[in-house]
Amino acid sequence: xxxxxxxxxxxxxxxxxxxxxxxxxxxxxxxxxxxxxxxxxxxxxxxxxxxxxxxxxxxxxxxxxxxxxxxxxxxxxxxxxxxxxxxxxxxxxxxxxxxxxxxxxxxxxxxxxxxxxxxxxxxxxxxxxxxxxxxxxxxxxxxxxxxxxxxxxxxxxxxxxxxxxxxxxxxxxxxxxxxxxxxxxxxxxxxxxxxxxxxxxxxxxxxxxxxxxxxxxxxxxxxxxxxxxxxxxxxxxxxxxxxxxxxxxxxxxxxxxxxxxxxxxxxxxxxxxxxxxxxxxxxxxxxxxxxxxxxxx
Amino acid sequence: xxxxxxxxxxxxxxxxxxxxxxxxxxxxxxxxxxxxxxxxxxxxxxxxxxxxxxxxxxxxxxxxxxxxxxxxxxxxxxxxxxxxxxxxxxxxxxxxxxxxxxxxxxxxxxxxxxxxxxxxxxxxxxxxxxxxxxxxxxxxxxxxxxxxxxxxxxxxxxxxxxxxxxxxxxxxxxxxxxxxxxxxxxxxxxxxxxxxxxxxxxxxxxxxxxxxxxxxxxxxxxxxxxxxxxxxxxxxxxxxxxxxxxxxxxxxxxxxxxxxxxxxxxxxxxxxxxxxxxxxxxxxxxxxxxxxxxxxxxxxxxxxxxxxxxxxxxxxxxxxxxxxxxxxxxxxxxxxxxxxxxxxxxxxxxxxxxxxxxxxxxxxxxxxxxxxxxxxxxxxxxxxxxxxxxxxxxxxxxxxxxxxxxxxxxx
Numbered sequence: 001x002x003x004x005x006x007x008x009x010x011x012x013x014x015x016x017x018x019x020x021x022x023x024x025x026x027x028x029x030x031x032x033x034x035x036x037x038x039x040x041x042x043x044x045x046x047x048x049x050x051x052x053x054x055x056x057x058x059x060x061x062x063x064x065x066x067x068x069x070x071x072x073x074x075x076x077x078x079x080x081x082x083x084x085x086x087x088x089x090x091x092x093x094x095x096x097x098x099x100x101x102x103x104x105x106x107x108x109x110x111x112x113x114x115x116x117x118x119x120x121x122x123x124x125x126x127x128x129x130x131x132x133x134x135x136x137x138x139x140x141x142x143x144x145x146x147x148x149x150x151x152x153x154x155x156x157x158x159x160x161x162x163x164x165x166x167x168x169x170x171x172x173x174x175x176x177x178x179x180x181x182x183x184x185x186x187x188x189x190x191x192x193x194x195x196x197x198x199x200x201x202x203x204x205x206x207x208x209x210x211x212x213x214x215x216x217x218x219x220x221x222x223x224x225x226x227x228x229x230x231x232x233x234x235x236x237x238x239x240x241x242x243x244x245x246x247x248x249x250x251x252x253x254x255x256x257x258x259x260x261x262x263x264x265x266x267x268x269x270x271x272x273x274x275x276x277x278x279x280x281x282x283x284x285x286x287x288x289x290x291x292x293x294x295x296x297x
Numbered sequence: 298x299x300x301x302x303x304x305x306x307x308x309x310x311x312x313x314x315x316x317x318x319x320x321x322x323x324x325x326x327x328x329x330x331x332x333x334x335x336x337x338x339x340x341x342x343x344x345x346x347x348x349x350x351x352x353x354x355x356x357x358x359x360x361x362x363x364x365x366x367x368x369x370x371x372x373x374x375x376x377x378x379x380x381x382x383x384x385x386x387x388x389x390x391x392x393x394x395x396x397x398x399x400x401x402x403x404x405x406x407x408x409x410x411x412x413x414x415x416x417x418x419x420x421x422x423x424x425x426x427x428x429x430x431x432x433x434x435x436x437x438x439x440x441x442x443x444x445x446x447x448x449x450x451x452x453x454x455x456x457x458x459x460x461x462x463x464x465x466x467x468x469x470x471x472x473x474x475x476x477x478x479x480x481x482x483x484x485x486x487x488x489x490x491x492x493x494x495x496x497x498x499x500x501x502x503x504x505x506x507x508x509x510x511x512x513x514x515x516x517x518x519x520x521x522x523x524x525x526x527x528x529x530x531x532x533x534x535x536x537x538x539x540x541x542x543x544x545x546x547x548x549x550x551x552x553x554x555x556x557x558x559x560x561x562x563x564x565x566x567x568x569x570x571x572x573x574x575x576x577x578x579x580x581x582x583x584x585x586x587x588x589x590x591x592x593x594x595x596x597x598x599x600x601x602x603x604x605x606x607x608x609x610x611x612x613x614x615x616x617x618x619x620x621x622x623x624x625x626x627x628x629x630x631x632x633x634x635x636x637x638x639x640x641x642x643x644x645x646x647x648x649x650x651x652x653x654x655x656x657x658x659x660x661x662x663x664x665x666x667x668x669x670x671x672x673x674x675x676x677x678x679x680x681x682x683x684x685x686x687x688x689x690x691x692x693x694x695x696x697x698x699x700x701x702x703x704x705x706x707x708x
Contacts, residue, residue, distance in 0.1 A: 084656065088656055094384065094617075095659050097384075099655050101610055102649070102652035103652065105647060229473060264484060265488055267481075268480075272481060278473065278474050278477075279462040
């Protein structure tokens with residue numbers, strides 16, 4: 001294999017991982033825009049999506065299992081919002097973020113005790129472990145196409161939803177000016193629940209499509225949350241599409257560092273670049289000058 | 298300079314309300330109320346030791362001592378989070394940096410210096426010590442005191458380097474920057490052979506502080522190490538309490554309540570934040586050094602993201618700005634998990650407790666408990682706020698509420 005092809009191979013693997021980070025980053029942004037809270041339990045939605053789908057796939061066909069998992073996890077997300085964040089009005093944002101840390105630990109432990117510590121995976125959506133597709137000289141698994149396609153289509157659909165439907169516009173109104181949105185008759189609470197549901201569902205879908213490649217395990221959520229958070233920050237908090245780019249960038253940086261540095265350093269390069277970017281552009285690569293400052297101020 | 302502290306001061310939340318269980322009155326009463334938790338803590342500490350000795354469970358003191366060292370880290374975070382309103386997800390890394398610097402220097406053999414001209418001089422300055430390792434071969438290593446100082450200098454430098462740009466970021470960006478720093482430190486430790494890679498470093502020698510006082514994990518030294526750790530926690534609370542009630546503390550409060558507002562008041566917000574950040578990093582590193590000498594080793598997991606997040610969570614569960622609450626909660630929860638009370642449900646219990654504590658008692662469990670106990674003890678214990686104070690209190694609530702609203706994005 002020539003050097004060029006190898007580089008392409010690394011790039012593709014980076015984009016594959018990055019698209020999962022992107023899905024997590026979009027989830028971060030959705031909830032952050034609607035509530036100002038960073039939901040650090042975001043990675044657990046990905047894990048839950050994979051776990052539920054693996055379990056369902058034993059009884060029903062794969063497409064049904066995947067959609068079932070997405071719906072179940074989305075409902076779980078809504079439920080968490082209703083149970084915790086709706087009630088806690090007098091808590092500061094920092095307190096709410098800490099609660100999401102607690103939720104993440106509890107969800108992870110619940111998964112450990114419901115399922116177990118074994119590594120599971122969904123079957124390949126098309127083909128199997130050894131089937132491959134040739135693409136510009138690089139060899140990739142068809143599942144990679146599934147991951148890229150699914151995440152891409154979902155993110156585009158989400159963008160369409162946020163910009164061209166009444167509900168989506170109402171949601172964006174909540175994030176840009178909650179008080180004015182309330183005066184215009186938008187139910188803030190419903191919107192917040194919807195945001196939790198959407199990002200949980202998105203995470204679950206990513207968890208399903210990535211499951212055949214990276215496997216699903218109860219512990220997989222935390223690293224994903226960290227990388228997704230990094231992607232969201234890198235892009236600029238509050239802007240879902242910037243989060244997609246940020247997530248992809250984190251994935252590519254990670255793959256690049258794997259190709260150049262010893263394996264032990266695999267996260268170092270990505271995070272060092274992230275630190276540098278933050279120091280040069282404190283609001284991320286595409287962050288607006290004052291977006292979110294009302295909330296954080 | 299003085300005009301800065303004039304009027305605005307009354308607007309700023311009274312730091313006393315956050316400190317210990319003090320009722321917020323001046324004069325003797327405040328001193329009495331301020332000293333009360335110290336005495337209570339000391340009595341509880343002595344009571345625990347005596348009780349354990351009586352029941353023959355002295356071995357539990359080891360975990361209690363470790364939990365007390367961890368509490369130092371949480372106390373430092375308490376200052377950063379509760380008073381300066383910043384989140385650091387990198388304090389585990391500072392703890393590890395302190396511990397590792399000390400461990401590397403005190404275990405790394407530098408006998409190749411032996412023939413050089415510097416060696417006798419360094420030895421007479423007690424910077425280097427000749428000793429024997431557990432296999433009996435003789436080593437020339439840096440003395441623990443010198444290693445401690447080196448760790449402090451290194452962590453100050455690193456904290457300034459990370460803090461200077463990072464503290465100009467606000468809110469969640471700072472959290473990310475410190476988290477990234479923590480991950481980088483963790484991975485570097487894992488990859489470095491000098492730091493023992495995944496095994497960490499073992500065989501760290503004991504540290505003769507002064508007199509007969511030795512930081513060591515030996516059974517005989519268990520009680521004195523326990524009291525040493527208790528004394529360090531008490532001293533830290535005392536220092537932080539005084540800091541919080543000083544000009545610096547009031548400036549921090551102002552930053553916490555609103556950074557733009559504080560800056561408009563003439564407070565150099567970035568400088569104050571940096572000072573507090575470095576101070577808390579030093580506390581974490583100091584805890585790391587003592588911990589390493591006490592347990593005789595350190596592993597890279599100390600720098601892991603989970604540890605850092607756990608410190609933040611413990612500081613929040615203790616009430617963030619409530620020094621005593623944080624010290625007690627952190628020690629108690631860490632002790633329970635170090636003793637393995639909850640078995641395989643350790644993390645689950647921790648998560649559930651965290652959710653319950655933060656959602657039911659965001660100011661920490663000690664404050665409502667204190668209020669309740671005072672209510673039980675009778676009216677004379679409840680400090681009736683004077684008219685002025687009551688107004689100040691309601692203003693505080695109003696400003697907090699406003700802050701909360703702004704925080705939720707509803708303002």
